[in-house]
Amino acid sequence: MVFAKEDVNYSLYLVTDSTMLPPGTTLYSQVEAGLKNGVTLVQIREKDTETGSFIEEALDVQKICKKYNVPLIINDRIDVAMAIDADGVHVGQQDMPIPMVRKLLGPSKIIGWSVGKPSEVETLAKWGPDMVDYIGVGTLFPTLTKKNPKKSPMGPQGAIAVLDALEEYKASWCRTVGIGGLHPDNIQRVISQCVATNGKRSLDGISLVSDIMAAPDACAATVRLREMIDRTKYQFVDCELNESFPTAVSIKSVISQVSSNRPLVQHVTNKVHQNFGANVTLALGSSPIMSEIQSEVSELARIPNASLLLNTGSVAPIEMLKAAINAYNEVNRPITFDPVGYSATETRLCLNNNLLTYGQFACIKGNSSEILFLAKLNNDKMKGVDAGSGKNDDALLARATQIVAFKYKTIAVCTGEHDFIADGTFGGECKLSSGTAGVTAEGLPCVMIENGSIPIMGDITASGCSLGSTIASFVGGLDPTGNLFDAVVGAVLLYKTAGKLASTRCQGSGSFHVQLIDALYQLFHENKPEKWSASLKKF
Numbered sequence: 250m251v252f253a254k255e256d257v258n259y260s261l262y263l264v265t266d267s268t269m270l271p272p273g274t275t276l277y278s279q280v281e282a283g284l285k286n287g288v289t290l291v292q293i294r295e296k297d298t299e300t301g302s303f304i305e306e307a308l309d310v311q312k313i314c315k316k317y318n319v320p321l322i323i324n325d326r327i328d329v330a331m332a333i334d335a336d337g338v339h340v341g342q343q344d345m346p347i348p349m350v351r352k353l354l355g356p357s358k359i360i361g362w363s364v365g366k367p368s369e370v371e372t373l374a375k376w377g378p379d380m381v382d383y384i385g386v387g388t389l390f391p392t393l394t395k396k397n398p399k400k401s402p403m404g405p406q407g408a409i410a411v412l413d414a415l416e417e418y419k420a421s422w423c424r425t426v427g428i429g430g431l432h433p434d435n436i437q438r439v440i441s442q443c444v445a446t447n448g449k450r451s452l453d454g455i456s457l458v459s460d461i462m463a464a465p466d467a468c469a470a471t472v473r474l475r476e477m478i479d480r481t482k483y484q485f486v487d488c489e490l491n492e493s494f495p496t497a498v499s500i501k502s503v504i505s506q507v508s509s510n511r512p513l514v515q516h517v518t519n520k521v522h523q524n525f526g527a528n529v530t531l532a533l534g535s536s537p538i539m540s541e542i543q544s545e546v547s548e549l550a551r552i553p554n555a556s557l558l559l560n561t562g563s564v565a566p567i568e569m570l571k572a573a574i575n576a577y578n579e580v581n582r583p584i585t586f587d588p589v590g591y592s593a594t595e596t597r598l599c600l601n602n603n604l605l606t607y608g609q610f611a612c613i614k615g616n617s618s619e620i621l622f623l624a625k626l627n628n629d630k631m632k633g634v635d636a637g638s639g640k641n642d643d644a645l646l647a648r649a650t651q652i653v654a655f656k657y658k659t660i661a662v663c664t665g666e667h668d669f670i671a672d673g674t675f676g677g678e679c680k681l682s683s684g685t686a687g688v689t690a691e692g693l694p695c696v697m698i699e700n701g702s703i704p705i706m707g708d709i710t711a712s713g714c715s716l717g718s719t720i721a722s723f724v725g726g727l728d729p730t731g732n733l734f735d736a737v738v739g740a741v742l743l744y745k746t747a748g749k750l751a752s753t754r755c756q757g758s759g760s761f762h763v764q765l766i767d768a769l770y771q772l773f774h775e776n777k778p779e780k781w782s783a784s785l786k787k788f
């Protein structure tokens with residue numbers, strides 16, 4: 250095959266294994282099913298096959314690859330690769346040294362190397378651009394495919410370290426594929442999270458064995474993978490920081506948009522919040538729907554101005570939550586995420602982390618303890634800083650909010666005595682899969698709402714959760730050109746002002762409940778943010 254090495258498409262790289270074929274399939278039928286549906290590169294990997302049979306098999310696979318104009322790589326066996334004139338080889342750390350492989354194969358063949366740590370990148374960088382063309386970065390997750398694993402799973406953080414090393418050692422020529430335990434339930438997060446810290450490179454592709462080779466329907470499996478990879482494709486966006494801060498005028502405009510767009514706010518939330526959250530949503534001219542039915546999430550997400558509130562105090566099954574995230578992300582409708590009790594138990598930590606890596610959120614809202622945990626600032630510095638304590642370290646909370654905004658490319662909200670809101674979306678431009686050039690967390694716009702605490706808020710149920718309903722209404726009601734930061738800041742300001750107003754009008758916690766809804770209704774319909782008591786300070 251004649252092809253230019255730099256044109257090789259690494260996006261979906263199939264590695265074969267003839268020991269896991271389901272009944273009724275052959276190595277060839279599985280490879281062809283893959284090629285027909287979007288596999289862009291094939292590697293024959295046979296660990297227990299005699300040379301003669303290996304060559305026969307390789308020649309047959311080569312014919313299929315040629316039909317689809319896709320390069321064929323041979324694992325480990327340089328002799329086999331040379332004998333059949335394959336397009337390249339892939340070798341591991343314990344196999345033939347790369348300079349020898351290159352000498353045998355010549356300059357035009359593709360050479361791939363298995364890499365698990367930054368020091369190996371340093372080595373390949375020293376060799377320069379004529380040696381290694383791509384690396385298999387792994388093992389990412391546990392896998393049963395590799396019979397004698399020598400490495401333990403590195404996770405996305407390990408892959409990021411390898412990508413950072415490629416940047417550090419300036420190995421710009423070297424392409425990358427992730428490998429090991431990759432399946433549809435983790436591929437999106439792998440693609441979107443495995444990005445060098447400077448935002449300048451991501452994985453060039455996904456490499457896998459069992460998800461296609463062991464699939465009873467390899468066509469369907471490949472279509473699914475292809476669609477997922479194309480949808481999550483990383484783009485390097487040289488984001489410019491948007492320095493415009495919300496004002497009474499911009500918030501007024503948000504409220505007008507919400508009024509005329511009347512968003513549908515799907516709540517997946519805890520039982521205690523359901524009724525109050527529905528009433529808060531109605532007070533804001535929006536329609537609540539409290540649905541946890543997995544089969545209808547796609548339809549709901551497609552309703553004009555749909556918005557999803559995911560509050561993980563809920564008991565909805567994880568599959569439903571993932572389906573909902575997927576459905577809203579797919580049509581680019583906003584999700585407000587409220588990781589209730591983020592790290593209170595192992596179960597919640599695991600659930601919330603799983604969801605956080607699964608999709609893109611317009612807003613992540615938490616109390617100070619949740620946000621500090623999310624920002625991983627929950628060490629000694631955190632002592633004395635929790636949702637209830639009066640004296641919070643403003644600088645620390647602002648920093649944590651910025652880190653969460655940056656890390657998840659979202660609008661992060663940290664509630665407490667003072668509220669902090671940071672914009673990690675670069676004016677709504679930046680997607681999870683986008684790079685952020687030289688911008689760091691500290692550089693993100695951040696505001697503080699100084700209104701003092703409203704103690705009676707803590708005496709009713711679901712007051713924090715209903716701020717989530719308010720944010721979800723506002724982000725759902727925005728026009729397509731509307732500004733997310735304005736919407737979230739507007740929602741928090743409105744909620745705080747309403748809380749203050751209600752606390753002066755009520756006679757106790759029972760009437761506070763009622764007064765809060767009245768105040769939200771009144772302030773929303775009056776739409777005079779210039780008069781609100783809660784005020785904004787740039788941080």
Ligand code: 3NM
Nearest residue numbers: 387388392394429430457458459
């Ligand atoms: N190499 P599956 S992991 C062939 O870490 C291979 O270098 C790995 O199989 C490495 O997609 C692996 O079925 C097996 O998990 C990947």
Ligand code: MG
Nearest residue numbers: 325340341344
């Ligand atoms: Mg090997």
